[in-house]
Amino acid sequence: MISFSWRFIRMWQRNSDVFLRLWRSEIPGFVIEPLLVLVAMGFGLGAYVGLVDGQRYIEFITPGIIASYTMFSASFECTYGTFFRMEFQKTFDAIIATPLNIEDVIAGEIFWGATRSMLTGTMILTVASIFHLVHSPWALLIPIFSLLIGTMFSSIAMLFTSIVPSVNSFNYFFTLFITPMFFFSGVFFPISSFPEIVKNLSWIAPLTPAVHLSRALVTGELHWSLLWSLGLIIILIVLFFSASLVSMRRRLTR
């Protein structure tokens, strides 16, 4: 495999320059929406839900909201975002004629997606802290955690982007993969409350270990089983990251 180099940072900088120019139009997606969901579900549904250990429902869902919206940020960036740059704007065509190669470009895209996740995660954490929903100093690790989760979901999204024929195909990705995870990976309800078959699917969904880790960091209740979640996330990153580089080279080599 021809691999990427430090030059990926140039692609990352290109994207961050664009973001700094246009960030105002991005606010609804990465700040307002997660807070709406948090408030609506937390207070609305929370009024009817009693948790065993006396925790408030809104506190229960906060870590999951953080994990899910880091997922959404990375996934949008590396599906629609990447596809637009690649196919409609021909941005990559220009860049691969410079010392950057395809792998640098794609790695830059993935790490940019991860960076977007970090911004989202940090933003939600900050607001949640203001409303006293966060009680542990471990939560300070959330930015790094979001970066990691972002890298995982960027890589997964990138692999999908490398094989889609048209922009409409992303409907499948979001409807059949991302949205179900949002509901069934333990964000709103404990996985143990689902029927057997859903439970089994939940255990293999990449969002599940992310929600676990996030919940541990936000509540401060750490235990050894988290290493398993962390290990799983790292394995998925390595797999999907390298697969997406290979697959993107195949797609872009004409």
Next chain:
Amino acid sequence: MVKAEGIRKSFGSKIVLRGIDLQVNEGETLAIFGPNGAGKTTLIRMITAVSPPTTGNIWVLGYDLKAHARMVKAMLGVVPQADNLDPDLTVLQNLMTFARYFEIPRQEARQRSMEVLRLFQLDDRCKGKIDELSGGMKRRLLIARGLINQPRILILDEPTIGLDPQAKYLVWDKLRELKSQGVTQLLPTQNMEEASTLCDRVAIMHQGKVLALDTPKKLIAQYVGDDIWEIEINSGEWDKLRGKLENNRLESEKVGGKLHVFHVSDRELLRRLVDIPESLSRRHATLEDVFFKITGRTLAE
């Protein structure tokens, strides 16, 4: 400087390049002249390392492209045929960001960017959006972008297409200046004037092959002779006349409603063969004539 050997390229079952051998010497300007679909852009994409040949080898500055793509790309200036400016960035940002891909320090990049923007009269647009530029302005910016890394080899795919005469001469002047500084240039073009005034040698490309490669002068002398005789007659009489010409060993070609006769040494003979002498006229031969002659013949084969 640039050497291509046995380049073949196919897309699926479609064969686009059928064995190209080409050498561009140091300091030389080489034009590639050929019709739409000849494979010029495809060849250029291979030489600039953005697309791999199906078979064949390319060396740039002595480096094998397969092993040293990055290093080679750092020394090339590329102006693609299709606009691929970055629409998310402003005019100036386009140049600055491109300079960053080449690791040019910020200060230097800004200075060079402003320089090329002034040169191509885009400096008043430097904060403007790409979408708000006219087609010709985009073209100029694309050329400016290709110069940002001060390349030793410049590859321009139809650089002046869509430019007004003033902008065209501006670009040609710049290319001449770069040539005098020793920059090697490779330029696929449809513009005959561009090929004959700017270039040392011209490669004539057709259906994925290089059919001829020489200085414009020699190509003209070899293929059509210095003068062309044009005969304007009814198309109904073409075949009859061509038969007569052929019997007298005169080569002719139908081009755009006229019959062109090449290598005429005995003009009296020609006058006798043509029934109406007024239909006959003479002019200087150009690269275009060479082009029609060569490509016309292969079409007939």
